[in-house]
Amino acid sequence: MARPKLEIGTYGEIAVKEESPGSWRATARYRDLDGTTRLVKAYGQSESKAKAALKSKLKKRRRGPGGVDAELTPDSTVAELLKHWLSVCESEYAAAVRAGGHPVKSEGTIFHYRRCAEKVVIPALGENTLRELSTPRVDRFLRELEGNVKMARTVLSQACTFAIRYGAMEYSPVLAAFKPPRSTRRPRALTPDEAVLIRDRIVAWQRAKHHGPRRGSDRLELFDLLLATGCRIGEVLALDWSDVHGLDDGGPVTLRVGWHLDFKNRRVPLRKGNADPITLTVASLGVDALRRQRARGLPWDLVFPSSVGTPQQESNVYRNWRAARGEDLDWIKTHTLRKTVVTAVERRLGLEAAARQAGHASTEVTRMHYVERNQIVPDHTAALDEFSLRFRSVGTEGTEKAG
Numbered sequence: 001m002a003r004p005k006l007e008i009g010t011y012g013e014i015a016v017k018e019e020s021p022g023s024w025r026a027t028a029r030y031r032d033l034d035g036t037t038r039l040v041k042a043y044g045q046s047e048s049k050a051k052a053a054l055k056s057k058l059k060k061r062r063r064g065p066g067g068v069d070a071e072l073t074p075d076s077t078v079a080e081l082l083k084h085w086l087s088v089c090e091s092e093y094a095a096a097v098r099a100g101g102h103p104v105k106s107e108g109t110i111f112h113y114r115r116c117a118e119k120v121v122i123p124a125l126g127e128n129t130l131r132e133l134s135t136p137r138v139d140r141f142l143r144e145l146e147g148n149v150k151m152a153r154t155v156l157s158q159a160c161t162f163a164i165r166y167g168a169m170e171y172s173p174v175l176a177a178f179k180p181p182r183s184t185r186r187p188r189a190l191t192p193d194e195a196v197l198i199r200d201r202i203v204a205w206q207r208a209k210h211h212g213p214r215r216g217s218d219r220l221e222l223f224d225l226l227l228a229t230g231c232r233i234g235e236v237l238a239l240d241w242s243d244v245h246g247l248d249d250g251g252p253v254t255l256r257v258g259w260h261l262d263f264k265n266r267r268v269p270l271r272k273g274n275a276d277p278i279t280l281t282v283a284s285l286g287v288d289a290l291r292r293q294r295a296r297g298l299p300w301d302l303v304f305p306s307s308v309g310t311p312q313q314e315s316n317v318y319r320n321w322r323a324a325r326g327e328d329l330d331w332i333k334t335h336t337l338r339k340t341v342v343t344a345v346e347r348r349l350g351l352e353a354a355a356r357q358a359g360h361a362s363t364e365v366t367r368m369h370y371v372e373r374n375q376i377v378p379d380h381t382a383a384l385d386e387f388s389l390r391f392r393s394v395g396t397e398g399t400e401k402a403g
Helices: 047-061 078-098 107-125 135-144 149-165 192-207 219-229 233-237 284-295 314-325 334-349 351-358 363-369 381-394
Strands: 015-020 023-031 037-044 254-257 259-261 267-269 278-281
Touching: 015 047, 023 047, 037 047, 078 107, 078 149, 107 135, 107 149, 135 149, 192 219, 192 314, 219 233, 219 284, 219 314, 219 334, 233 259, 233 314, 314 334, 334 351, 351 363
Parallel strands: none
Antiparallel strands: 015 023, 023 037, 254 278, 259 267
């Protein structure tokens, strides 16, 4: 009778043999993920050590991409699924970095996914099996969340798609579940008067006497450069003086924006979302800010370094911003400056130019999230003049009477 086939991901009886004094060999048949049964062996200084070495080897072999256990089934729990999915995400990120490519998910994105999975999703749904994870159950979970709804839905959705790919689920129960509505807030830009008011408050805040550590002495220069370029705060804080060109040439001053700060406040290549570098021409208020910052004579390469030469924490800038701005203008964030720049360029040069200033790949993101809608319709009466001329030519009594 033919020997029965092993199930995929399992092994047969372990055989141990002493090959020489102090050298033992353990072997077992193992059926790999491709369906082929192969002989696997391991060695040890004793029978038990050889057997333990083989079991460890078989355990590693049983794992697929990113260390994912081949036994992801409908009876696996949501917690197990999330663990496996995150493991693959991290493995794919590491592989992309080693190959010199751009990871689909950044290290920061994976960090936030893991935190959401461990703090939000697993405590509520972790012990449910995948066959028990129904659309009504996911829907109720999402509706009852007080925060992190969008992130939790994203985590569950991507993990379920992963489970489908591994044959552990037939469909995603997240697709028809509750989806938080999109924000209805429209982009709002600063007026010139509001920009002057904010700038004056920053100056007053820096000059005010207070107890404690010295206040940021470059907040005014930072504000001016943000308003002169429309860059993100993390991109400006990552600027190196080698990225600044033409400051002493008497011509246009440009910035090569090709770095940003990641979630660990490290200066890393490319812009947010692994976008390609761009070169911007700096408006005059930004040129003046760069010259003032350089005149401080700081002994570091960063344009806006911390007191020890490292990149400044974005959170510190935000905290200073709120203190200087005041609660009466709490709608104004640092990102409002980016929207202000993009809106100003769109008003003067059109949507395509605004998208290029922002470094967006398409105008749709620019239009929906950055440009404040103009409520004043331009004078288009010239397009209607032909009607006026024709009406005047026939007089006030109409065509029939005039004929």
